[in-house]
Amino acid sequence: GIQVEQSPPDLILQEGANSTLRCNFSDSVNNLQWFHQNPWGQLINLFYIPSGTKQNGRLSATTVATERYSLLYISSSQTTDSGVYFCAVNTGNQFYFGTGTSLTVIP
C-alpha cells in the first residue's frame, strides 16, 4: 500500500504563532483529506483537497499531487487547535492514514 509520512511528529506552539504541517505520500492518489482529531477523539474534517489550494478561516491547505505532498497551514494558532492532525490519501477503495502530527498550543 501507499506510504504516508507526516512531519513534524510533534509540535508545541505559543498561542498566536503560525505553523506548517507536511504530508508526503509515496504514489499517485485520487484524493486527500486533512483531519483534526480533538482531545475527545472525534475526527473533524478540515479539507478535502486532491489538488490545489483551499482556505477556511485561519487554516489553509495546498496539495501538489505531481510532487506527492500536501501542506496544512495554521495561522494565529489558538489553544483549541491542539490535538492530532492526520492526512489521509485515497487510492482505489482504501484510505491510508499518516501517523499524525500532535500539536499543543500553549497560552
Next chain:
Amino acid sequence: GAGVSQSPSNKVTEKGKDVELRCDPISGHTALYWYRQSLGQGLEFLIYFQGNSAPDKSGLPSDRFSAERTGGSVSTLTIQRTQQEDSAVYLCASSLAGTGRYNEQFFGPGTRLTVL
C-alpha cells in the same frame, strides 16, 4: 442533518467474549468504512462497503473479525473470542460514493473497546 453515529460509545468485555459494534452512516451515503485506532497510533483500515458490491475485507486482521451491512445502511462489526490486543477505538466513516470526487469521508465518534 445527522452525522455518522456509533454505538455503544464504550464497551468493556472479558477475554473470549464476542462483541458487536454498530454504525449508522449518514443518510444517502453509499460507502461505509471501518477503522481501528490503537492508543497513540494512526488509523488502520479494516473493511469497506460500497453499495451492493462485495465488501473489501482486505484489512481485517483475523478471521475473528467480520462485518455486515444490512439494506445498504446500518453496519455491524463483530469480533469473536476477543483478545486483549483487540482493545482500541473502532471508528466508522461514510462517504457519498466510494470513488472519485464524492468520497470525502465523515467519521463517527467511535466505540472504545476494552478487553480485560
